Amino acid sequence: MSTTSLFVSLAIGAITIGSLHSLAPDHWVPIAAVARARNWSRGRAARVAFICGLGHVTVSVLLGLLALMFGAQLFQSLGERMVSVAGLLLIGFGVAYAIWGLRGAFVHRLHGHHHHHYDHVHDASRASTWSLFLIYCADPCVAVIPILFAAAPLSAAETVSIVVAYEVATVGAMVTLVALAHSGAQLFKGKWFERYGDSAAGVLIVATGVMVAILDW
Numbered sequence: 664m665s666t667t668s669l670f671v672s673l674a675i676g677a678i679t680i681g682s683l684h685s686l687a688p689d690h691w692v693p694i695a696a697v698a699r700a701r702n703w704s705r706g707r708a709a710r711v712a713f714i715c716g717l718g719h720v721t722v723s724v725l726l727g728l729l730a731l732m733f734g735a736q737l738f739q740s741l742g743e744r745m746v747s748v749a750g751l752l753l754i755g756f757g758v759a760y761a762i763w764g765l766r767g768a769f770v771h772r773l774h775g776h777h778h779h780h781y782d783h784v785h786d787a788s789r790a791s792t793w794s795l796f797l798i799y800c801a802d803p804c805v806a807v808i809p810i811l812f813a814a815a816p817l818s819a820a821e822t823v824s825i826v827v828a829y830e831v832a833t834v835g836a837m838v839t840l841v842a843l844a845h846s847g848a849q850l851f852k853g854k855w856f857e858r859y860g861d862s863a864a865g866v867l868i869v870a871t872g873v874m875v876a877i878l879d880w
Contacts, residue, residue: 666816666817666818666821669813669814669816669817670814670817670821670824670825673810673813673814673817673825674824674825674828676810677807677810677825677826677828677829677832678828678829678831678832679832680804680806680807680810680829680832681720681804681828681829681830681831681832681833681836682832682833682835682836684804684806684833685716685832685833685836685837685840686836686840687875688871688874689749689750689753689802689871689872689874689875690716690719690836690837690840691712691837691840691841691844692844692867692868692871693753693756693757693795693798693867693868693871694708694711694712694715694795694837694841695708695840695841695844695845695848696848696863696864696867696868697711697760697791697795697864697868698711698841698845698848699845699848699849699851699860699864700764700860700861700863700864701788701791701861703788703845705842705845705846708841708842708845709838709841709842709845711792711795711841712834712837712838712840712841712842713834713837713838714792714796715795715796715798715799715837716799716833716834716837716838717830717834718796718797718799718800719799719800719802719803719804719833719834719837720804720829720830720833720834721800721830722745722800722801722803723803723804723805723807723829724807724811724826724829724830726803726805726807726808727807727808727810727811728811730808730811730812731811731812731815745801745802745803747876748801749798749799749801749802749875750872750873750875750876751872751876752797752798752801752872753798753868753869753871753872753875754868754869754872754873754876755872756794756795756798756868756872757865757866757867757868757869757870757871757872758865758869759865760791760861760862760864760865760868761861761862761864761865761866761868761869762862762865763861763865764859764860764861764862764863764864764865765859765862767861804833807829810825810829811825811826851863
């Protein structure tokens with residue numbers, strides 16, 4: 664196979680892997696759930712998805728580069744373990760978020776709104792964003808490792824192009840899915856959701872984490 668054919672094949676493979684693996688619920692459900700519970704705009708939800716996606720693909724590519732330098736087996740195994748840990752982190756985050764949501768619902772019911780409400784909402788949204796970012800950084804895609812190994816005969820520019828194609832496909836798919844889910848999630852409304860939306864989001868995130876842990880997505 665010529666280097667040109669290899670480059671085209673790997674670029675298509677990188678785009679395909681980046682797009683398809685982003686369909687897994689753990690890549691977009693947690694962000695969409697928090698976005699609806701926190702009443703984020705679609706633009707903000709998309710920005711958070713972009714930030715989380717960037718962290719996700721950056722760690723994936725770094726693992727791939729380390730595998731090229733020090734051996735694939737070690738870092739592929741490390742990546743798979745990180746995926747398992749990411750599932751547990753999602754479960755832990757979901758449980759904590761659900762408990763925090765229940766606490767907020769009961770405090771709101773007992774005392775109503777107070778002048779610190781905006782500050783608490785802002786702080787909670789910021790904490791949620793960074794928690795999600797760290798979880799996505801701990802959840803690399805090990806499928807990119809064999810692609811980088813296969814790209815060894817190519818030039819540095821061609822390899823970088825393949826990496827960029829993978830990153831754009833992954834992040835683009837995550838942002839698109841979160842934006843679509845954000846639109847659909849607007850169907851959930853009413854006083855019950857205003858009160859228990861955070862708890863519902865936490866339960867959904869726990870369910871996603873359990874699926875990741877069981878199905879090894």
